[in-house]
Amino acid sequence: MTLLEVRDLHVEFSTRDGVARAVNGVTYGVEAGETLAVLGESGSGKSVTAQAVMGILDSPPGRITGGEILFEGRDLLRLPEEERRRLRGARMAMIFQDALSALNPVLSVGYQLAEMFRVHQKASRREAAEKAVELMDRVRIPSARARAGDYPHQFSGGMRQRIMIAMALALEPRLIIADEPTTALDVTVQAQVMELLADLQREYQMGLILITHDLGVVADVADRIAVMYAGHIVESAPVRELYGEPGHPYTKGLLDSVPRLDQKGRELDAIKGLPPNLLRVPPGCAFHPRCPMARGVCRRDAPPLQQIGAERSSACHFWKELLDAR
Amino acid sequence: MPEPERPEPDDSEETAGTPALEVAGGAAELTASPTAVPERPAAAPSTAPAAEPGGEPGGEPGGTGGEPERARSLWSDAWLELRRNPVFLIAGALIVFLVLISVWPGLIASRNPLACSLSKSLDPSAPGHPFGFDAQGCDVYTRVVHGARTSVTVGVLATAGVAALGSLLGGLAGFFGGWWDAVLSRLTDIFFGIPIMLGGLVFLSMTGSRSVWTVIAFIVLLGWPQIARIARGSVIATKQNDYVLAARALGASNSRMLARHILPNAVAPVIVTATIALGTYIALEATLSFLGVGLQPPTVSWGADISDASQGMQFRNAPHILLYPAAALSLTVLAFIMLGDAVRDALDPKLR
Numbered sequence: 001m002t003l004l005e006v007r008d009l010h011v012e013f014s015t016r017d018g019v020a021r022a023v024n025g026v027t028y029g030v031e032a033g034e035t036l037a038v039l040g041e042s043g044s045g046k047s048v049t050a051q052a053v054m055g056i057l058d059s060p061p062g063r064i065t066g067g068e069i070l071f072e073g074r075d076l077l078r079l080p081e082e083e084r085r086r087l088r089g090a091r092m093a094m095i096f097q098d099a100l101s102a103l104n105p106v107l108s109v110g111y112q113l114a115e116m117f118r119v120h121q122k123a124s125r126r127e128a129a130e131k132a133v134e135l136m137d138r139v140r141i142p143s144a145r146a147r148a149g150d151y152p153h154q155f156s157g158g159m160r161q162r163i164m165i166a167m168a169l170a171l172e173p174r175l176i177i178a179d180e181p182t183t184a185l186d187v188t189v190q191a192q193v194m195e196l197l198a199d200l201q202r203e204y205q206m207g208l209i210l211i212t213h214d215l216g217v218v219a220d221v222a223d224r225i226a227v228m229y230a231g232h233i234v235e236s237a238p239v240r241e242l243y244g245e246p247g248h249p250y251t252k253g254l255l256d257s258v259p260r261l262d263q264k265g266r267e268l269d270a271i272k273g274l275p276p277n278l279l280r281v282p283p284g285c286a287f288h289p290r291c292p293m294a295r296g297v298c299r300r301d302a303p304p305l306q307q308i309g310a311e312r313s314s315a316c317h318f319w320k321e322l323l324d325a326r
Numbered sequence: 327m328p329e330p331e332r333p334e335p336d337d338s339e340e341t342a343g344t345p346a347l348e349v350a351g352g353a354a355e356l357t358a359s360p361t362a363v364p365e366r367p368a369a370a371p372s373t374a375p376a377a378e379p380g381g382e383p384g385g386e387p388g389g390t391g392g393e394p395e396r397a398r399s400l401w402s403d404a405w406l407e408l409r410r411n412p413v414f415l416i417a418g419a420l421i422v423f424l425v426l427i428s429v430w431p432g433l434i435a436s437r438n439p440l441a442c443s444l445s446k447s448l449d450p451s452a453p454g455h456p457f458g459f460d461a462q463g464c465d466v467y468t469r470v471v472h473g474a475r476t477s478v479t480v481g482v483l484a485t486a487g488v489a490a491l492g493s494l495l496g497g498l499a500g501f502f503g504g505w506w507d508a509v510l511s512r513l514t515d516i517f518f519g520i521p522i523m524l525g526g527l528v529f530l531s532m533t534g535s536r537s538v539w540t541v542i543a544f545i546v547l548l549g550w551p552q553i554a555r556i557a558r559g560s561v562i563a564t565k566q567n568d569y570v571l572a573a574r575a576l577g578a579s580n581s582r583m584l585a586r587h588i589l590p591n592a593v594a595p596v597i598v599t600a601t602i603a604l605g606t607y608i609a610l611e612a613t614l615s616f617l618g619v620g621l622q623p624p625t626v627s628w629g630a631d632i633s634d635a636s637q638g639m640q641f642r643n644a645p646h647i648l649l650y651p652a653a654a655l656s657l658t659v660l661a662f663i664m665l666g667d668a669v670r671d672a673l674d675p676k677l678r
Contacts, residue, residue, distance in 0.1 A: 054575050056571055056574050056575050085577055085579060086577065087577075088574070088575055088576060088577035089575070089576035089577030089578075090577060093575065093576055094572070094575040094576070096568050096571070096572050096575075097568075098568060101567060101568040101569065102568040102569050102571075102572040103569055103572070104569045104573070104586070104587050104590075104591070105569075105591065106401070106590045106591055107586070107590075115586070116576060119577065119578060119579075119582065120577060164572075167572075167576060168576070
């Protein structure tokens with residue numbers, strides 16, 4: 001049984017200027033022990049999808065208008081709120097981008113970690129404190145015992161993110177969603193935190209959804225990648241295949257815009273233009289105004305996500321040309 | 327964003343970790359290693375999450391621990407700031423003194439404030455009666471001292487009532503939003519439209535006998551919207567912080583999010599406004615009593631005494647009957663407003 005399966009999810013936001021369709025029929029799945037990277041620019045709907053899965057969508061204005069979210073076989077969207085709350089933290093957990101703002105500034109980190117055990121397992125104060133220190137050791141925080149009483153602002157960015165990871169891992173959930181977990185960190189620390197996350201995921205055999213806009217981050221740790229654009233998944237493939245031969249011009253654009261050591265002195269191939277305003281998504285393929293391969297058909301018909309290989313799919317009319325060009 | 331105040335021990339966990347563990351545990355077990363930690367209950371007490379903001383578990387590995395290295399929260403930070411603020415110290419001393427004499431007025435004034443003899447009407451100060459006598463021949467010093475109780479009671483209880491009611495209603499409106507928020511916001515608008523002085527004249531003149539409790543109830547009734555509005559705004563601002571979302575994503579219930587994550591982070595503006603309001607409520611009670619719709623004899627109130635003193639221009643010949651209660655009132659209001667100012671400076675890091 002697939003651990004998490006999102007099927008044809010639709011999310012809308014009512015704004016003063018109209019309805020923004022942030023997620024338009026997203027379908028993806030994660031197995032236990034698998035890492036799925038969801039890649040996309042700001043506003044592509046990757047975080048909104050994750051919030052819908054966790055059940056922490058801001059509603060109103062957000063609204064799930066269709067689809068299913070199957071977690072361990074049960075449709076989360078049909079569960080009563082109280083039951084969903086019990087799943088959060090215990091069976092599925094989330095890691096946030098900026099740990100400084102995601103940790104409560106007036107509580108010590110040890111207290112916040114211990115709270116997980118006290119809320120979900122009704123552990124005693126002392127027992128919970130003890131487990132909190134163990135957790136801090138687990139995420140490799142030096143002299144964990146001495147630092148449990150410290151407040152979030154007293155830790156460095158990397159250490160704070162480790163604490164955030166420890167909080168998410170506390171109850172050994174089956175699924176972790178990490179929303180840009182390393183974006184707020186500098187590059188060397190990014191690698192350490194990513195490595196830690198990958199190690200722990202292997203150890204606990206959790207499903208991991210890694211939301212990011214950084215291609216470099218996902219290359220080493222992800223099994224599969226889903227690329228999102230304007231609320232759609234435009235390409236989904238195993239990491240190696242996607243990096244080797246992208247099946248969508250948007251993916252290709254993203255890969256080409258990564259600086260490379262062997263192309264010194266050349267100008268970077270950035271994708272032209274800006275991501276579309278969700279209130280005015282272009283007709284046809286949402287990517288066509290920025291696409292170097294766009295033709296007449298792209299302006300009229302939105303391409304469906306179609307199978308283009310054993311384990312991969314793409315939403316481009318011209319995926320064949322793209323693959324053949326390599 | 328503050329840099330870590332504590333030097334991060336580098337990659338060598340063993341060397342950095344062990345001395346710290348020994349300091350923290352107090353029990354110097356040479357075999358201590360991170361993996362052996364759970365079997366050491368002796369070390370538990372010092373590492374229980376610090377309930378006290380200043381609770382500093384363990385010391386620095388290098389023994390460089392000192393004032394700047396201490397674990398500090400907003401509250402302990404604010405306390406440190408307050409302790410160094412002369413305005414707070416002066417206001418605090420005055421308030422401690424006021425509270426003491428309002429609980430035990432006999433400490434410095436042993437006479438009965440209601441024992442008066444008309445034969446001494448408007449007499450100036452005499453031995454044992456430093457402030458002289460008022461029109462009824464009552465000892466002004468005794469009445470000023472006993473009047474503190476009324477002012478402090480009204481101020482403190484009205485503020486407590488306003489803060490409790492206002493932050494409850496405002497906080498819930500901010501947290502849940504929706505129709506309750508809309509209803510409450512319109513309700514506060516209506517209350518804001520009532521001038522508090524005019525409202526006092528109308529409401530209080532309708533009640534027959536007025537005690538301290540009537541006046542407190544009136545102030546709470548008209549004062550809560552101010553705090554409700556601030557609490558609502560503060561809760562809405564706090565609610566949008568990532569840590570509230572994170573708490574939700576990790577399974578916290580609504581009541582827990584409110585109690586642990588929102589309340590402690592949203593309460594500062596309420597405390598500040600309430601402390602400043604305390605002084606104005608004392609002045610309000612005095613004003614209402616002055617206008618004759620506040621407290622009635624035999625309750626001793628500065629406002630009522632000031633009102634009596636200004637009847638028929640008696641104070642021209644005997645200024646002491648107006649001067650002393652007025653000075654006591656001004657000093658008290660000033661003390662509470664200074665306290666509020668100091669607390670605001672300490673709790674609002676942006677003003678530093």
